[in-house]
Amino acid sequence: MIVELGHFTLILALALAAVQSILPIVGAKIGNVNLMRSANQTSMMMTVMIAFSFGALTWAYVNSDFSVLNVWQNSHSLQPLLYKYTSVWGNHEGSLLLWVLILAFFASLVTVFGRNLPPVLKANVLGVQAWILFAFLLFILFTSNPFERMPNAPLEGKDLNPILQDIGLAIHPPFLYLGYVGFSVTFSFAMAALISGRIDAAWARWVRPWTLIAWIFLTAGISMGSYWAYYELGWGGWWFWDPVENASFMPWLAGTALLHSALVMEKREALKIWTVLLAIVTFSMSLLGAFLVRSGVLTSVHAFATDPERGLFLLVILIAFIGGSLTLFVMRAGMLKTGGLFAPISREGALVLNNLFLSAALATVLFGTLYPLLLESVTGTKISVGAPFFNLTFGPLMLPLLFAVPFGPLLAWKRGDLYAAMSRLYLAAGAALLAVIITLAFTTDTPILAALVIGLAFWLMVGAFAEIATRTGLRKNGISKAFARARGLPGSIWGTAFAHFGLGVTLMGIVAVSVYEKEVIVSMNPGDSATISGYELTLKSIEPRRIANYTEDVLTFDVVSPSGEKFTMAPTKRFYTARQMPTTESAIYTSGFSQLYISLGEVTDNKTAIVRMWWKTQITLIWAGTIFMIFGGLLSLADRRLRVGAPKPAKTKKPSGRQQANA
């Protein structure tokens, strides 16, 4: 009964979405306050219903109810409990349910925190949010229903795809979805502005935190996904320019641009129309990502859900939302008031530069991702666009942008002073130069370009804090006074500094691992030794082991580090019995920021193993940098400025409304 009730509440959510798609927007149009307000209740109710539905599916997974097709296809009664939970979203249907749950959850966040929003804006936002919900609920129920039942329930499930049975899967997709779906809110805001033809002052103030929230989650999701691919797929790479990775990277690029243009809009009322367009583009990229991953047009490690019928349905959603919103944009953008003017050398100018480069980068990634698909569908030729293309197009676009990053925050709004900004960056320039010299002097095989990029990384890291040094008057006031001031600085300034610093850290990791990585592939029998980057590895034993839903060969290595430290590493080769699928569990040893990485190839008769070993120089910096970016985003989000009261309590309906708005 629980499963069927879950199915029914999902259908009720569809009905609610239908109502909410119409009533508030009609209300806003004809000026009926009650109709507008109904969106508050419907969106909350929808969240409750979808949450119940999600809970029901989770219940079915945890209790191995194999009468549910989806449960049978993607879980196993012997799975550890954690993976019974994560199996819920480790498949197409369940992950879509999570997607709509987050979509509804965000809509209800708008109702809870949006008491200070002008009612028309709020009604339109929630209405548009309901359109998206309606489309995806329809998609789930009619093409990807997780509640489909089987008449004769089998006794054992087919197990979850083994490469997804990992703690990485527990967190990576939900974060990614929070990011993707977070951008639906900014999209709804953009659409609401286009529908009513008015950009309220609240608009810019709302779009930025929402962009930030989505951006933080997306950054975290991409970063975890990259780390997960690194240790789970056993190829030792951290980014493959795989179309599915690009699918998450494109909204990130657009979202990063949006984050910066929304800033201009909030502070200076400029770039309004551009920001609206970016908000549309960003969510369109999320939808495109969903389409690419799930339609089956791609075949890659991520494409665990493929079905042409679904692809067609998704294409319709894609065309309706992207085409519809862009059409509305073309029709209505003219009605929106453009904002203030500014000189090219100014904070605004710098942010426009940022937007230009990010948009161009987005265009290259989009081209590189879609071109092979278009070519294949038109001429039937199958080509793959890989790292070389992206390194040649995306790379050159990023370098000047990264070089310009430290200047941005130092320029004043409206009209900036480039020389003054430069004079504040002496320290950063010095650090960068020093880094280049040291690199070239102390290493023998570093290409000049790589050394320069290392300099650029230092330029970014040190330059990121130039604004704080300036604002606190570090040079004039001395450390103690500067410290007191630094504490009072708005969170967004600290946020900017940390995020830009993180960019430098990530860049550092990327260059280091690309240039200094070492790789050794050997065939080993127990007792054999190999050496990599001063680490001496001896294969002690190969032992078979049987655990829950898989069997594995465990290779135990005795490792002696260059400094004489001894430890063991144990990579394994697993075989998942239900799916008859092997996987490789690599062993990773972290020393400083670098990692020793062992992955297994073929293991024959418990005797001989092909062993791949890498020394990954400074690789963890890549992900450490994203942690700084996320931290920066959180600081910025925590900025107290978001709190704005609703108009005078006497005029609002309930006094409690104001209290909550200020809470």
Added chain:
Amino acid sequence: MIFWILIGLLTLVTVSVVVIPVFGNAKKLDSPLEYDKEIYKARLKEIEQERTLGTISEREYENSLAEEGKRLLMLASSDSNNDVAYKPTSQKSAVLGALFAAILVPLIALTAYFNLGAINTPDQPLQARLDADPRGQSLLVLLQRAENQLAKNPDDGRGWLIVAPVYMRMGRVQESITAYRNVIRILGPTPELQTSLGEAIAVAANGEIDKEALELFKKAADADPASLKPRFFMAIALNQSEEFEKAVPAWQNLIKNSPTDSPWLDVARQQLKLAQGKIGNNIPDAVSNAPVADSNAPGNPTAEDIEAAGQLSTDDRQSFINSMVERLSAELEENPQNKAGWQRIIRSYTVLGRKDEALAAIEKAMQVFEDDKNFMTELEQNKQALVN
């Protein structure tokens, strides 16, 4: 019934949640400009704060103030929506809206559910299915229950004894081996268990009787001089290791001691013939065709013994041989470069009297091993033997 009540309640609650606020007592709302003013105030406060902290200069402060003022003026002067959007509620449109929702929600929900839902399908969590009344449950469920029991209490020898032959019949040979091993570990060895384990091991090895299996059969035969089954396998092992000199008397003894209706007699006679052929020793057919041994003669197995052995064997014998041959044939299909495999399967078909299949196998093997002179000669000989 409860299900339908819940469905009804859920629908009712949902409809009321949508409809009730539509009839709420709404007043005239503030104009959007009022909201803009709130934001303006908040911004002014921030600018003041930054000035107090000293993070912006006096000039920047004044510029910002002027800027904010200008923005508010712009919003105020430009607003064309003020009058349209904020009229008090019209009762008529509210009623229409409520009616719309009250019809649409149950309509969508119930039609969609009747089309998509698996009405009256109960939940079937695995544990509950396994705990349910065993009567009327499928063998699979019963087996799963036994497995769960054994997972909890792996020293339950009787439990292992129950599942071991079941696994064997289902073709889950490896699991059967594990189960028999556990039974022997816990309950101690008996000739019958040793024979069954040996048989399972042999099946798993495509009929090849390895050292461990042979050891088990020997022990079983020693422990129970009257038992026939282990002796059957021991004789097969002798044929496999091409010790035909020893094999011939082994087969002869087996045939002599077996009741006339023993299911293995055909196999045994053919194997005997094979062994005899190899050593070129033509022992009169009288022996292999010997009638029933006198069951009353001293030293012979009692009638009961034979009955027990026969019972054990009828099913198992057939399934053993069939599964062995089937496995091997599938394996060769996949990987034909397996000389020993071909030899074995040809031998098996011959022994089973499946002459056509034996010939077909010889043909296939000849195609694969065209270049192997010795093997080709051997195959040719086998073929001749069959045709004649």
